[in-house]
Amino acid sequence: MTSEERREQRYQRRKAARLKKRQETIGKYDDFERVASLNSLYEAAREASKGVDWKASVQRYNSLLLFNISKTRAELLAGKDIRRGFICFDICERGKLRHIKSVHFSERVVQKSFCTNIIYPTFTRSLIYDNGASQQGKGTQFATNRLTTHLRRHFRKYGREGGILLIDFSDYFGNVAHEPLFEIYRQIFTDPRVIALGMSFISAFGDKGLGLGSETSQINAVMLPNRADHYAKEVLRIRGYGRYMDDTYLLHHSIAYLEECLEKLRAIYSEYGIVINEKKTKIVDLKHGFTFLKTHFYITETGRIIKKPCRDSITRERRKLKKQADLVASGVLTFDEVRRSYASWRGSMSHRDAYRTVQSMDRLFNRLFRSMERRTTTMRTREEMEAEIRGLQQLLAATDYKALKHADGALTDEEYEPTRTQRAEYRKQINDLQAAIETLETTEGQVVDNE
Numbered sequence: 001m002t003s004e005e006r007r008e009q010r011y012q013r014r015k016a017a018r019l020k021k022r023q024e025t026i027g028k029y030d031d032f033e034r035v036a037s038l039n040s041l042y043e044a045a046r047e048a049s050k051g052v053d054w055k056a057s058v059q060r061y062n063s064l065l066l067f068n069i070s071k072t073r074a075e076l077l078a079g080k081d082i083r084r085g086f087i088c089f090d091i092c093e094r095g096k097l098r099h100i101k102s103v104h105f106s107e108r109v110v111q112k113s114f115c116t117n118i119i120y121p122t123f124t125r126s127l128i129y130d131n132g133a134s135q136q137g138k139g140t141q142f143a144t145n146r147l148t149t150h151l152r153r154h155f156r157k158y159g160r161e162g163g164i165l166l167i168d169f170s171d172y173f174g175n176v177a178h179e180p181l182f183e184i185y186r187q188i189f190t191d192p193r194v195i196a197l198g199m200s201f202i203s204a205f206g207d208k209g210l211g212l213g214s215e216t217s218q219i220n221a222v223m224l225p226n227r228a229d230h231y232a233k234e235v236l237r238i239r240g241y242g243r244y245m246d247d248t249y250l251l252h253h254s255i256a257y258l259e260e261c262l263e264k265l266r267a268i269y270s271e272y273g274i275v276i277n278e279k280k281t282k283i284v285d286l287k288h289g290f291t292f293l294k295t296h297f298y299i300t301e302t303g304r305i306i307k308k309p310c311r312d313s314i315t316r317e318r319r320k321l322k323k324q325a326d327l328v329a330s331g332v333l334t335f336d337e338v339r340r341s342y343a344s345w346r347g348s349m350s351h352r353d354a355y356r357t358v359q360s361m362d363r364l365f366n367r368l369f370r371s372m373e374r375r376t377t378t379m380r381t382r383e384e385m386e387a388e389i390r391g392l393q394q395l396l397a398a399t400d401y402k403a404l405k406h407a408d409g410a411l412t413d414e415e416y417e418p419t420r421t422q423r424a425e426y427r428k429q430i431n432d433l434q435a436a437i438e439t440l441e442t443t444e445g446q447v448v449d450n451e
Contacts (some may be wrong), residue, residue: 004386026122032193033116036076037109041069044113057105057114072110072337079193082110083134083204101211111201118194119216123223128233134218138294141351143244147292148305150240150251155303160286165262166279169246169269173221174209178202179274181220208273221245226266231356236261241356251291258283262309295352304414307352314357317345318364325368335369339355385433392433 004229044064052058075082084104091098103111124135130273132160154162169175185198202215222245232238232250238261240251252258262283266276282284284290294313298306321342327333342365349358399419404442406416 003253018338026188029122030189030194032076032197034189035113035194038069038073040113040117042066044116045069045109047116048102048108048112054146055105061105061109068106069109076197078108083107083199083200086204086213089100100213102138102213113218114197116199117213118161119198119219119223120187122188123219123226126280127222127226128229128241128243131222131229131244132195132242133245140244141348143242143334144293144295147241147249147297148307148326149323150242151286151297151299151305152303154240154251154253154286158253159303160299161300163255163258163283164240164253165250165258165283166251166281166292167248167262167265167275169277170277172246172274173212173217174343175273175275176210176221176224177208177271180272181224184223197254224272225269225274228265231268232261232265235301236264244293247293254428254437255283255285266451303408308354309354309357313394314361317361321364321368328369338369350418350422353418356420356446382437385437389430389433392426392430396423396430399423421434 042065042280045062045068045423049058049062053062072082084107085100089102090102091100127135129294131144132138132140148245160342166339181202182199185195189198190194201214202210202220205211205217210221225243229241232241236250238250238252239300240249242249250258252261262281269276286299289296291297291310295309296308296310298308300306321338324333324338324341328335328338346358346361402411402419403418403423405411406413406419
């Protein structure tokens with residue numbers, strides 16, 4: 001026996017062992033009872049109610065919760081169609097008109113149970129690590145961080161040589177072909193009831209496409225181009241590869257090779273009914289900046305990765321604050337709701353090189369809401385301010401390791417500057433709150449003395 005034959009035998013043994021282990025793992029979830037059990041439906045109803053329990057339809061369902069989930073279980077076991085049609089409406093998001101097909105709450109409960117107990121734990125096992133969409137512990141911040149890691153690794157080996165291929169799908173959800181998804185279900189699952197239920201959720205949208213507003217659509221959309229992801233990683237050998245739903249990037253030192261990769265991936269996408277957006281799909285030289293997931297990236301000559309928010313997101317936030325100021329003045333919103341919303345946006349900026357942008361936005365926020373903030377601060381109790389101090393102290397402690405790395409010389413002054421600024425802001429907020437507590441104590445003491 002030659003060395004090549006022995007190597008092939010070892011490969012086949014490892015392949016068979018991996019396949020056996022995968023089948024054993026998936027077998028745990030290939031069971032219709034995991035969807036239809038009362039415990040699963042009960043937990044799914046509770047999860048589906050979060051954030052929407054103010055709706056009349058949700059309240060009606062939950063008022064007879066045990067009766068409704070028992071009825072749903074009986075329908076599922078009897079093989080009845082549990083689909084109730086769609087509630088269709090349009091929303092304008094970031095200048096785009098999106099057609100939403102929201103399912104009724106009773107069907108949403110079944111979809112939640114189906115996703116949680118069957119397809120999510122099954123599908124996510126085969127996804128590449130650099131797929132950041134619709135998964136626990138991941139998101140847009142994960143995707144941009146992975147791109148940053150890939151850029152740094154590329155620079156250490158090739159400098160700014162080469163380019164990045166940015167791929168965008170045109171009307172991704174509306175163009176998805178159903179048959180490839182059906183084939184995925186038939187390949188992975190053996191329980192005919194699981195396959196039939198999954199296919200019924202897909203076919204409800206017509207001959208092609210997946211509707212926005214359905215949880216199963218999100219997971220199916222993440223899973224569909226998975227073959228292309230593995231092809232890029234394992235066959236094309238693109239180490240700097242990542243995808244977030246319909247946004248994909250490929251990083252390579254040869255621009256000519258990226259052009260070849262685009263044509264090969266285009267052929268795979270066409271099998272799924274995925275159409276590439278030619279206007280947004282492009283190859284950018286790494287010496288120039290590019291935008292991915294509303295973040296503008298630029299590599300300096302020294303290898304520093306600069307990440308700035310794109311202009312559209314800044315403009316959108318400014319307009320949002322001005323509109324919120326009008327809503328607060330008219331009594332539609334409270335200042336606390338606006339403050340939480342702005343704090344969320346400000347927190348997202350902490351992961352970007354946006355110090356001046358944040359300072360400018362803070363000035364706008366203070367100008368619009370200064371009087372409201374003073375009124376709110378005077379109404380806050382000592383317990384609320386102490387709780388906020390504890391939260392800020394935790395955030396400050398979470399950045400201690402970066403301060404230690406900077407002190408040891410592991411981080412340069414430029415790399416540590418955003419963290420230094422953020423820590424200074426945390427300390428300022430803590431000091432302001434402590435001063436407010438002291439003022440409150442003094443005021444309370446004066447009241448007691450007067451009495």
